[in-house]
Amino acid sequence: MSSDVYVVGVDMIKFGRFPERSVPDLGAEAALMALDDAGLTIKDMQALYCGNLYQANAMVGQRILQQIGQTGIPVVNCANACATGATAFREAWMAVKAEVYDVVLAVGVEQMGKGLLGGGGGGSGIPKEGLLGGGTMPTVFAEAGMEHARKYGTTFEQFAKVSVKNHHHSTLNPKAMYQIETPLPEVMNAEMISYPNTKLMCSVNVDGSAAAVLCSERKVRELGLMKRAVKVRASVLTSDPWQERDLVMPDVNTCTRMAAQEAYERAGVGPEDIDLVELHDCFATAEILHYENLRLCGEGEAGRFIDEGQPALGGKTPVNVSGGLLSKGHPLGATGIANIYEVATHLRGEAGKRQVKDARIGLTHVIGLGSACGIHILEKSG
Amino acid sequence: MSDGNARPLPAVDYLKIPEDGEPYLEGSKCGACGAVYLGSRQVCSRCAARDQMESIRLADTGTLYTYAIVHRSFPGVDVPFVSAVVDLDGGGTVKGNLMDIEPDPDKIQFGMPVQVVFRDALGRKDKEGNSYLSYFFVPRG
Ligand SMILES: [Zn+2]
Numbered sequence: 001m002s003s004d005v006y007v008v009g010v011d012m013i014k015f016g017r018f019p020e021r022s023v024p025d026l027g028a029e030a031a032l033m034a035l036d037d038a039g040l041t042i043k044d045m046q047a048l049y050c051g052n053l054y055q056a057n058a059m060v061g062q063r064i065l066q067q068i069g070q071t072g073i074p075v076v077n078c079a080n081a082c083a084t085g086a087t088a089f090r091e092a093w094m095a096v097k098a099e100v101y102d103v104v105l106a107v108g109v110e111q112m113g114k115g116l117l118g119g120g121g122g123g124s125g126i127p128k129e130g131l132l133g134g135g136t137m138p139t140v141f142a143e144a145g146m147e148h149a150r151k152y153g154t155t156f157e158q159f160a161k162v163s164v165k166n167h168h169h170s171t172l173n174p175k176a177m178y179q180i181e182t183p184l185p186e187v188m189n190a191e192m193i194s195y196p197n198t199k200l201m202c203s204v205n206v207d208g209s210a211a212a213v214l215c216s217e218r219k220v221r222e223l224g225l226m227k228r229a230v231k232v233r234a235s236v237l238t239s240d241p242w243q244e245r246d247l248v249m250p251d252v253n254t255c256t257r258m259a260a261q262e263a264y265e266r267a268g269v270g271p272e273d274i275d276l277v278e279l280h281d282c283f284a285t286a287e288i289l290h291y292e293n294l295r296l297c298g299e300g301e302a303g304r305f306i307d308e309g310q311p312a313l314g315g316k317t318p319v320n321v322s323g324g325l326l327s328k329g330h331p332l333g334a335t336g337i338a339n340i341y342e343v344a345t346h347l348r349g350e351a352g353k354r355q356v357k358d359a360r361i362g363l364t365h366v367i368g369l370g371s372a373c374g375i376h377i378l379e380k381s382g
Numbered sequence: 383m384s385d386g387n388a389r390p391l392p393a394v395d396y397l398k399i400p401e402d403g404e405p406y407l408e409g410s411k412c413g414a415c416g417a418v419y420l421g422s423r424q425v426c427s428r429c430a431a432r433d434q435m436e437s438i439r440l441a442d443t444g445t446l447y448t449y450a451i452v453h454r455s456f457p458g459v460d461v462p463f464v465s466a467v468v469d470l471d472g473g474g475t476v477k478g479n480l481m482d483i484e485p486d487p488d489k490i491q492f493g494m495p496v497q498v499v500f501r502d503a504l505g506r507k508d509k510e511g512n513s514y515l516s517y518f519f520v521p522r523g
Contacts, residue, residue: 126506133465142450195451248477
């Protein structure tokens with residue numbers, strides 16, 4: 001039985017738009033913040049796992065080291081759509097779990113443009129968007145949401161309430177892109193992008209970075225870092241298994257359900273033990289699906305779950321108290337480590353005004369369309 | 383070069399335009415497990431069987447499984463339009479525009495029967511000026 005792996009340092013920059021900065025520059029900032037949080041330096045790191053999507057072929061990890069210290073350590077650059085950051089973190093976790101290294105660094109970073117993601121279709125001939133239906137991300141997740149509406153009668157208003165909640169949460173998070181309340185009428189009357197997702201129900205494209213220092217149990221004790229350390233109870237990655245419609249309708253549900261099942265089993269906990277969740281609310285419709293996929297409520301109960309305020313701060317299982325992708329922002333490659341920062345901060349009792357009271361166990365979830373699902377379960381240790 | 387009398391090209395490779403006869407959507411059916419796919423392929427991603435794929439003609443009728451009403455898209459794309467996921471009768475799921483219906487959630491019913499129709503690709507032409515034939519859905523019955 002290999003020993004446990006701990007997060008001993010973790011941080012993120014305030015998400016925003018930084019067109020004048022470079023990707024390695026943004027990544028280096030978070031890396032240094034995480035190292036400072038652990039009280040360690042780059043010279044203590046034995047490997048770097050770097051997640052970035054849009055410059056996946058451009059050695060971002062090495063370019064970060066060129067800014068903060070070229071110590072010659074192995075660097076792995078990974079890309080896995082919106083699960084990129086979680087994948088980098090998991091690669092780091094595996095290396096320590098396998099006892100190859102004692103202390104490693106994981107960084108997730110992204111610089112985004114504005115505008116719609118997805119669609120296009122590519123290939124020869126003529127453009128396909130709007131000819132063979134829609135392929136933009138808001139459309140894909142609108143269709144997934146409407147599948148839930150078809151099954152359970154979920155309403156536009158219930159989807160919209162997710163966005164009201166997450167925007168409210170973000171007013172308590174100084175690192176979120178926005179800190180603005182968006183009441184229900186404002187969300188529902190915002191520009192319709194792809195029904196039932198209005199503009200305020202779509203995640204915000206921002207630049208950002210986050211980083212974590214992972215450490216073996218032996219090394220945590222040796223360094224005297226157990227007090228603020230956060231234990232990784234489970235790290236799971238899945239891809240989408242075959243589903244009847246998945247070639248025209250990407251399936252974000254099954255891979256999440258598989259990952260949740262495995263994560264709960266590996267951690268030896270159930271959804272009732274989870275004190276907070278940061279899940280992949282790339283669109284308001286998606287969050288509704290994941291309440292059930294992660295078993296935070298029963299099948300078909302997601303609409304009622306949001307109506308009753310159970311995923312709100314102070315509710316049964318607070319979801320996306322950071323503001324989520326909807327308001328904190330969604331820098332693709334950074335998202336999977338930023339949500340680990342959020343949960344770890346609560347487990348350490350350092351989340352300030354948005355602190356989930358007495359949080360002991362938290363769960364992070366991301367989905368990369370295409371598809372990849374990453375789930376981590378973290379536990380307070382100090 | 384553009385030729386006024388030239389036959390349109392198929393917008394996607396699974397749309398077949400026979401020399402004589404009506405256009406249709408082509409699919410593949412796995413002889414081992416029965417899974418149905420759009421277009422042709424060698425291996426079944428459901429059961430991993432190899433060389434069991436049989437080419438089939440997909441039905442031109444089906445039912446609406448799910449949809450989105452797209453109000454914002456890329457520059458040059460006419461909005462709003464209904465992006466529809468349709469389960470074809472006899473197997474296969476296809477995505478396309480649902481036409482001849484108001485883009486209003488009150489007017490669109492899950493499970494409604496639809497007909498697959500073949501029409502010009504909304505006037506879109508390639509760099510050589512060629513016209514294309516595409517498929518669309520319209521309400522049936
Ligand atoms: Zn098969």
